Amino acid sequence: MNIVLFSEKEYIESNVVRLRSRRFKHITQIHRVKVGDQLAVGQLGSLRGTGEVLRLSESFVDLKVTLTDSAPVALPCQLILALPRPPVLKRILISATSLGVKKIFLIQTNRVEKSFWQSSALKPDILKTQLILGLEQSKDTVLPEVYMRKRFKPFVEDELPNLIRKSKGFVAHPQEAQPCPKEFPVPLTLVIGPEGGFIPFEIDKLTACGFNVIHAGCRIFRVETAVPFFLSRIPIS
């Protein structure tokens, strides 16, 4: 937890927030604060700053917050991911969020097991937990939006053309591809397939939609490796 995040509704006074449970435990047991100590804090969807420990009880901590700094710059990339296995999804949501992605589409493809859509990892609360962990890691305050699209064809035909209209589209795929650029043009829409890859029909649909097919050399990566690998090549203004 490199930043302590709170939401607007946790204010108990105009500049005091009261934190319980996970954050309370972390602040008292890991940071081991005393009254008067200062912590890096941020208000979800808003500014960052410092929080001074005002009161410590057995179940909550009150922080007097002073918010002065804007959130870090977002990564100029929307990420479209074939829905990964649930434990991998959790890690990738943390990773992509910490990297600064603000729009994530989880989509069905031929090689995505349909049962993955039933996973509790996709429940809004559990999903949000991963996003918060990602923000806490990289001192960010702005939650990504996560969209789920359980049908590939309607998504690619009806929604994707509009989504990529103002960005450059790339899809990572090892066959019949160009080398990944050292630096992507931005804004970027990046598509990463499932373990086992896309089927030719899916690549055809994506290229017809304007996507460039790129590879990372002759190696094939796990999705959780591919995400930071490709996102590393996005310039930040």
Next chain:
Amino acid sequence: MNIVLFSEKEYIESNVVRLRSRRFKHITQIHRVKVGDQLAVGQLGSLRGTGEVLRLSESFVDLKVTLTDSAPVALPCQLILALPRPPVLKRILISATSLGVKKIFLIQTNRVEKSFWQSSALKPDILKTQLILGLEQSKDTVLPEVYMRKRFKPFVEDELPNLIRKSKGFVAHPQEAQPCPKEFPVPLTLVIGPEGGFIPFEIDKLTACGFNVIHAGCRIFRVETAVPFFLSRIPIS
């Protein structure tokens, strides 16, 4: 498993290997091969090629192998990692191996919990399993060498100067750092710290040894995100 790997001692004839257990199960249950089918294969430490299914029993498969292609080019980077938590270590070993790293040092630093060194994840067999998974992912045949250094100071003072003599040294650290280059000079020695980072004494020792301190913008990543993020910026000849 994008390639089926075997070792030299698994030959039962001059060009036939017999595979059991995990690989047998994978080949028969995931690839669902028949006699005559061909698979991508590789001999550990040697060439890659194709394996034709000669015989299928209930507990083994015999492949007639034809080895024609060299292993993919190694990443020109030795990676020095503060020993991560054991489950994270396992994933990072797979990830770094799939990215083509061939030399990995796991080191003690101030913020590495000493108990991590007792983990079964560091037992040679379990460690090798992760490396093999990484090779199978990226169709490689050459196992990385993994070294463990349980004392920071002797490692940095006595061994590291010699290790980086013919390479450029970089250490990822968010404070008092230069932006990470878009493309690293190679050969590269890259140091990545523990969750919580290095302490100033450690950074001083590394810079005294010739390392450049770099950051990835204002964001801080988990180690498993940082490894592919930074390794993505290494050019491959």
